Amino acid sequence: MSADARTDVMAGRPSPGRPRTRRRRRRSVHQQAGVGLLFVAPFTVLLVLFLLLPLGYAFKLSLYRSTLIGGNVFSGLGNYRDVWSDPLFRRGVYRVLLFGLVQTPVMIGVALVAALMIDALTSRFTRLFRLAMFAPYAVPVVIGTLMWGYLYSPSFSPMHVNLIADHVMLFSLGNIVTWQWAGYNMIILYAALQGLPREILEAARVDGAGQIRTAFSVKIPMVSSALVLTVIFTIIGTLQFFTEPLLLQPLNRGTITNSYTPNVYAFYQAFSYQQYNYSAAVSFALGALVFVGSYIFLFITRKRSGLQ
Amino acid sequence: MTTLTDTAATARTDHRKARRAGELTRPQGPGAVLSYAVLVFMFGYFLLPFWWLLVASTKSNEALFSSPALWFSGNGLFDNLHQLVTFNNGIYLRWMLNSAMYAAVGGIGATVVSAFAGYAFAKLRFPGRNLLFNVLLGLIMVPATALVLPTYLLLSRAGLVDSFWSVILPTLLNPFGVYLFRVYAQDSVPDEMLEAARIDGAGELRIFRSVALPVMRPALVTVLLFSIVATWNNFFLPLVMLSNDRLFPLTVGLRTWYQSATINSGAEVLFNLVIVGSVLAIVPLIIAFLLLQRYWQGGLTVGSLK
Numbered sequence: 001m002s003a004d005a006r007t008d009v010m011a012g013r014p015s016p017g018r019p020r021t022r023r024r025r026r027r028s029v030h031q032q033a034g035v036g037l038l039f040v041a042p043f044t045v046l047l048v049l050f051l052l053l054p055l056g057y058a059f060k061l062s063l064y065r066s067t068l069i070g071g072n073v074f075s076g077l078g079n080y081r082d083v084w085s086d087p088l089f090r091r092g093v094y095r096v097l098l099f100g101l102v103q104t105p106v107m108i109g110v111a112l113v114a115a116l117m118i119d120a121l122t123s124r125f126t127r128l129f130r131l132a133m134f135a136p137y138a139v140p141v142v143i144g145t146l147m148w149g150y151l152y153s154p155s156f157s158p159m160h161v162n163l164i165a166d167h168v169m170l171f172s173l174g175n176i177v178t179w180q181w182a183g184y185n186m187i188i189l190y191a192a193l194q195g196l197p198r199e200i201l202e203a204a205r206v207d208g209a210g211q212i213r214t215a216f217s218v219k220i221p222m223v224s225s226a227l228v229l230t231v232i233f234t235i236i237g238t239l240q241f242f243t244e245p246l247l248l249q250p251l252n253r254g255t256i257t258n259s260y261t262p263n264v265y266a267f268y269q270a271f272s273y274q275q276y277n278y279s280a281a282v283s284f285a286l287g288a289l290v291f292v293g294s295y296i297f298l299f300i301t302r303k304r305s306g307l308q
Numbered sequence: 309m310t311t312l313t314d315t316a317a318t319a320r321t322d323h324r325k326a327r328r329a330g331e332l333t334r335p336q337g338p339g340a341v342l343s344y345a346v347l348v349f350m351f352g353y354f355l356l357p358f359w360w361l362l363v364a365s366t367k368s369n370e371a372l373f374s375s376p377a378l379w380f381s382g383n384g385l386f387d388n389l390h391q392l393v394t395f396n397n398g399i400y401l402r403w404m405l406n407s408a409m410y411a412a413v414g415g416i417g418a419t420v421v422s423a424f425a426g427y428a429f430a431k432l433r434f435p436g437r438n439l440l441f442n443v444l445l446g447l448i449m450v451p452a453t454a455l456v457l458p459t460y461l462l463l464s465r466a467g468l469v470d471s472f473w474s475v476i477l478p479t480l481l482n483p484f485g486v487y488l489f490r491v492y493a494q495d496s497v498p499d500e501m502l503e504a505a506r507i508d509g510a511g512e513l514r515i516f517r518s519v520a521l522p523v524m525r526p527a528l529v530t531v532l533l534f535s536i537v538a539t540w541n542n543f544f545l546p547l548v549m550l551s552n553d554r555l556f557p558l559t560v561g562l563r564t565w566y567q568s569a570t571i572n573s574g575a576e577v578l579f580n581l582v583i584v585g586s587v588l589a590i591v592p593l594i595i596a597f598l599l600l601q602r603y604w605q606g607g608l609t610v611g612s613l614k
Contacts, residue, residue, distance in 0.1 A: 035512035036434025043425035044440065046481040050459055051447060057465075058458030114350060117343045129347055131598070133354050138593040140541035142559040143586045146566055147357040150364070150583070155373060179354065187605060211339060240453040243543050247563060250570040263453055267548070270457055279457060287454030294449045 055284075062281035072277075079281035088259035089282060093289075095170070096261050100238035103174040108230055110178065111185035116215050119193040130190070133183035141180060145247040148176045153251060164251045173244050181237070185230040192226035193219060228301045232294055239290045242267070262286045365584045369577050388584040395578075400585055402554060403561040407540055407589070409472075410557055414479035415536030422482050422531060426489020427520055431497060432512070441490070448483045453544055460548045474549040475557070479539050485531045492527040493520065529603045537593060558589045 065075040083089050114133060118126035136144060152163035152172055163172045196219065204214045220227075242263040249256040258268040262282060270279035360378060367375065368384040375381030392400050428434070429441050459478050463469045497520050505515045521528070543559040550556055553564070562585055569578040597604060 031512065032432045033434040036428045036432035036437065039424040039428035039432065039516075040434075040437075040440060042421045043481075043486060046421065046477075047444070047447070047483070050478045050481045051450065051455065051483075054455055054458035054462045055450070057462045061461060110350070114347070117347055121340065121343055121347075125344070126347070129351050131601075132351050134597070135358065135594065136354060138537065138597045139590050140543065140559050142541075142543050142563055143590055144357070146562065146582060146586060147361055149566075150579075151357065151360060151377070179357070183354065191605065236449070236451055240451050242453055247566070250567055266457055270460075271548075276461060280461060283454055283457045287451055290451045290454065291449050 055287075058280040058284050061277050062284050064277050066277055079278055080285060082278070083281050083285050089262060089265060089285075092259050092262045092265050096239050096241050099170055099174060099241065100235055103177055103238060104231060104234045106174070107178045107182050107234060108185060108227065110182045111230065112189055112220070112227070114182070114186045115189035115193055116219065119190060119219070120211055120215075130187070133186055135183065136180045137184045139180070141243045142247060144180045145176055145244045148172070148179070149248055149251060152248075164248065164255075166252070166255045169248075169252060169255045173241075173248070176244050177238070181234070185234070188230055189223060189226055192223040196222055228298075231301075232297055235297065236290055236294055239286070239293070361583060361587055364580075365587045367580065369580045372579055372583075384580070385584070388580050392581050392584050392588070395581060399553065399561070400581075403556050403558045404588070406555060407557040407559075410475055410479070410542075410546070411536045411540040414476050414539040415532060417476070417480045418482040418485060418535040418539075419528060419532045421480055422485035423489050423521070423524065423528060424516075425486045426491075427493045427497075427516060427524070429486070429490040430493035431499070431502060431520070444483050444486060448487060456544050456548050459545075463549070469549050470551050470555065471549075472555065475542075475546050475555075478545060479535075479542070482531075482535060485535065488531060489524065489527055492524055496527075497523050526603060529600065533596065533600055533603060537596075540593060558585070562586060562589065 062079050063074060063076060064072045065078060067073050114129075118130060139147075154162050154164075162168075200218060200222075201214065204218050209217065240263055241261040245256050245260045245264055246267070249260075256264075258272065259265040263286065266279045266282040266286065269275045269282060363378060363380055364372060365388060366383060366385040367381055368387065371381045371384065429437060455478070460469060463474050468474050501519055501523075502515055505519050510518070540557075541559065542557070543563070546555075546557050546560050547563070550560065553561065556564070562582055565578045565585070566582050569582060
C-alpha cells in the first residue's frame with residue numbers, strides 16, 4: 001500500500017482508482033447501492049447497539065446523581081467536577097501515566113533491539129527465538145499474570161525476593177506487561193525491517209556503514225511509522241490498565257487499592273459500591289482521555305516523523 | 309496485482325536467499341557473539357514462566373510449596389488432571405466449552421461481519437458510504453475497556469446481562485477488522501475482475517463469495533485468528549457481564565479459583581488446579597499460532613504499515 005493511499009484511507013477519502021468506463025458501470029450502480037447497504041448493515045447495527053448507544057447511555061447516566069430521597073437527579077457536569085477533583089481518581093491517573101512513561105520505552109526498546117538483532121542475524125536460532133518471544137502474546141493476560149503472581153509470591157518464588165512488596169509492585173506489574181507484549185511489538189517492528197528495500201541497505205554497506213551505524217542511521221528512521229504505531233497502542237493499553245492489578249490484588253491489598261488504576265476504580269465503583277452514575281463518569285472521562293490523547297499523539301508524531 | 313502479504317513474503321524470501329548466497333554480509337566477530345548472548349538471555353526470560361508452569365503442573369499441592377520452583381518433584385500430573393476435571397462436578401470442562409463457544413461464535417461472527425462491511429466500503433458504491441466510514445475511523449480509537457461498563461449498564465437495563473449473548477454480541481463489533489478488510493480489499497481485489505463477473509451476470513453476493521473472498525483469504529485467516537484469540541483471552545467483558553459461574557469462560561473461572569486459593573489458604577487449596585488448568589487453557593492457542601505462523605507474521609503488518 002502506498003503512502004498516499006494510506007493517508008487517503010486515514011482521511012476517509014476514496015482513493016483514486018483506475019479510470020473507469022462510466023457507461024458500463026452505471027448499469028450496476030443502482031443495484032450496488034442496495035447490496036452495499038445490505039453488506040454494511042450488520043456492522044452498522046452493531047456499531048450503534050454496542051458502541052454509540054452504550055456511550056450515549058453512559059454519558060446520560062453520568063449527568064445524573066442518585067439521591068436517597070429524590071431518586072435520580074440531574075446534576076449536569078457535577079459528576080465530572082467530582083471525578084476531576086477526586087484524589088483517588090487523580091492518583092490512579094498519575095500512576096498509570098508514570099507507569100506508561102517508564103514501561104513504554106523499556107518494552108518498545110526491548111522489542112526494537114530484538115527485532116534489529118534477529119533482522120541482522122537471520123539464522124535457525126533467531127527463527128526459534130521469534131516464536132519464543134511471541135509466545136506470551138498467545139497466553140491470556142489472566143494466565144500470564146497468574147504465572148508471574150506465583151513466581152513473585154514469597155511462598156513459591158525461586159528468586160527469594162519479595163516482589164509484591166509496596167515499593168516494587170509497579171515494577172513487578174511492568175515486568176508482566178513487558179513479558180506479555182514485547183513479542184507482539186517485536187513482530188510488528190521485525191516485519192517493517194524485513195520490508196525495507198534491499199538496495200538502501202546495500203548502499204549503506206558499500207558506504208562502509210557497520211551494523212550499528214546502519215541500524216541507527218538507516219533502519220530505525222525508516223521504520224519510524226511502525227515505531228509510532230507500537231508506542232500508541234502501548235500507551236492506549238497502559239491507560240486502560242486493569243486485569244493485572246485486579247488479579248494481583250489478593251497478594252497485597254495494602255498497595256493495590258480499589259482505586260489503583262482508573263479502570264479498577266470504575267469497576268469497584270460500579271460493583272462494590274453500586275455508584276453507577278459515578279462509575280459511568282469515571283469510565284467516560286477515562287475513555288475521552290485515551291481517545292483525545294491518542295489522536296493528539298498521532299497528530300504530533302505524524303508531523304515529526306514525516307509519517308504521511 | 310500482488311497482495312500486501314505476497315509482496316511482503318516475496319521480499320522476505322528474496323532477502324533470505326540473498327543473505328544465504330552471501331550477498332549481504334552476515335555480522336561476525338565480537339558484535340555477533342554479543343548479540344547472540346543477549347538473544348539467549350532474552351530467550352530464557354520469555355520462556356521462564358512457561359517452564360515454571362510446565363514443571364509446576366506435575367506437582368501436588370504440597371510439593372508446590374516444599375520443592376524448588378524450577379525443577380520437578382514427584383509425579384502428580386495425572387492426579388492433578390483427574391482432580392481438575394472432577395472438581396466441583398467438572399466445572400472446568402464447562403468453562404473450557406464456554407470459552408470455545410465464545411471464541412468460535414464471537415470470532416467467526418466478527419470476521420464475517422467485518423469482511424462484508426470492509427469489502428463494501430472498498431468496492432461497492434452506496435449512499436452514506438464515506439460518512440459511515442468516517443464515523444468508523446473516528447471511533448476506532450475508542451478504547452475497548454471504556455466500553456465494557458457502559459455496555460453492561462445498558463444491557464442490564466434491558467435485562468440481557470448474565471447470558472451467553474451478553475458476551476457474544478459485543479465481541480461481534482470489530483471496527484479495526486473492518487478497516488483492515490477495506491484496506492486489503494482495496495489493494496488486492498482488482499476492479500476488472502468484479503466488472504467482468506458483473507458483465508457475466510453474476511449477482512453481488514455471488515461475486516463477493518466467488519471472486520472477492522478467495523483473494524481476501526490471507527486477511528480472512530488473520531482477522532479470524534486474532535478475533536478468536538482476543539475472545540478466548542477476554543476477561544473484563546465476561547467478568548462484568550456474568551455472575552452465573554456455569555457461563556464463565558476459562559479466564560474468569562481461573563481467576564475465581566486463584567482468588568479463593570490466595571485468600572482462604574486455610575480452606576480448599578486450589579493452587580495446583582489453577583496451574584494445571586492454565587496449562588490446558590494455553591495449549592490450544594500455542595498450537596494455533598504455531599500452525600498459522602505464515603498468517604500472523606505477515607498479517608500483523610497489513611493495514612498498519614506500508
